Amino acid sequence: MDVKDIIKEENLVYGKTKLLTDNIMHYCPGCTHGVVHKVLAEVIDEMGIQEKTIGVAPVGCSVLAYNYIDIDWHEAAHGRAPALATAINRLYPDKYVFTYQGDGDLASIGTAEIIHACNRGENIVVIFINNGIYGMTGGQMAPTSILDMPTSTTPYGRKVELNGYPLKITDLIAQLPGTCYVTRQSGHTPAAVRKLKKAITKAFENVGKKKGTSFIEVVSTCNSGWKLSPVKANEWMVEHMFPFYPIGDFKDE
Amino acid sequence: MAKVRGAIVVDVEKCKGCGLCVVACPSKVIDLAKEVNGKGYNYAYMANPDACIGCANCAIVCPDTVITVYKVNTEANV
Numbered sequence: 109m110d111v112k113d114i115i116k117e118e119n120l121v122y123g124k125t126k127l128l129t130d131n132i133m134h135y136c137p138g139c140t141h142g143v144v145h146k147v148l149a150e151v152i153d154e155m156g157i158q159e160k161t162i163g164v165a166p167v168g169c170s171v172l173a174y175n176y177i178d179i180d181w182h183e184a185a186h187g188r189a190p191a192l193a194t195a196i197n198r199l200y201p202d203k204y205v206f207t208y209q210g211d212g213d214l215a216s217i218g219t220a221e222i223i224h225a226c227n228r229g230e231n232i233v234v235i236f237i238n239n240g241i242y243g244m245t246g247g248q249m250a251p252t253s254i255l256d257m258p259t260s261t262t263p264y265g266r267k268v269e270l271n272g273y274p275l276k277i278t279d280l281i282a283q284l285p286g287t288c289y290v291t292r293q294s295g296h297t298p299a300a301v302r303k304l305k306k307a308i309t310k311a312f313e314n315v316g317k318k319k320g321t322s323f324i325e326v327v328s329t330c331n332s333g334w335k336l337s338p339v340k341a342n343e344w345m346v347e348h349m350f351p352f353y354p355i356g357d358f359k360d361e
Numbered sequence: 362m363a364k365v366r367g368a369i370v371v372d373v374e375k376c377k378g379c380g381l382c383v384v385a386c387p388s389k390v391i392d393l394a395k396e397v398n399g400k401g402y403n404y405a406y407m408a409n410p411d412a413c414i415g416c417a418n419c420a421i422v423c424p425d426t427v428i429t430v431y432k433v434n435t436e437a438n439v
Contacts, residue, residue: 109366111368111407111410114366114368114431116433119431119432123429124426132375135424138380138381142423337380339383342381
């Protein structure tokens with residue numbers, strides 16, 4: 109059978125969801141943002157909540173997320189996405205509100221906002237992309253950079269004496285009573301992407317049931333910032349990030 | 362056992378040549394082309410089309426969602 113005979117409309121098994129726009133993503137080749145955007149768009153499409161979903165974009169590489177997913181978006185000041193999401197959620201309690209934040213946004217400048225939004229149990233989804241550095245500004249050390257991780261501001265690796273300990277913010281958030289679902293996922297293999305999709309689906313279902321805050325950390329790569337090829341960056345993540353940031357559910361109520 | 366054949370279509374101009382699909386493919390179908398697209402990336406293509414089983418693993422890990430997957434059961438068509 110020839111390839112041309114297979115490529116027919118009736119044989120289609122996987123294609124781009126219509127929620128993703130045709131714009132070419134500005135992300136670097138192999139960036140995990142693209143995978144998470146795709147999964148997010150698929151979940152919103154499959155749940156049929158395109159008209160009812162409002163995203164809050166952060167400051168960081170994903171600041172332009174509104175170019176890629178065809179839903180309503182808001183742009184928050186640096187780190188303030190959970191505060192803005194709180195306001196949107198209280199004005200429109202029937203909408204599905206989510207924030208999409210990086211580790212520099214959520215775990216550094218926005219720590220107060222995220223802790224208090226989760227503690228109040230706002231009915232939102234938080235998607236937290238953790239790649240251990242400030243990707244957009246040139247790979248500087250972030251609170252989440254693991255020990256001995258080389259970054260552009262710690263070229264010999266992060267040291268406890270000078271830079272302190274890395275922050276496991278998801279572990280902190282799992283202890284807050286306002287959260288109903290806290291999990292840590294990844295997107296480096298097909299199996300991991302499928303699990304991530306299940307987690308995001310569950311989080312949006314929790315919003316529909318008004319259960320509280322759902323928090324999904326996605327351990328990600330930043331191959332440009334880490335100065336590795338996309339494939340090598342994934343291997344580095346499995347080898348170095350996963351022992352410190354183990355994948356799994358913290359809380360599911 | 363039913364023989365399943367698959368095929369992928371890569372949106373060449375949108376592909377950034379990251380190579381994640383090459384690693385994700387269980388039957389080693391995909392490779393990066395020697396030629397480049399308009400942006401200078403070595404895009405992904407089916408180097409070994411006969412081995413494709415249409416599992417869609419490549420499309421699932423593709424960060425830019427440039428891969429469309431087709432699958433057909435060859436025995437059902439006979």
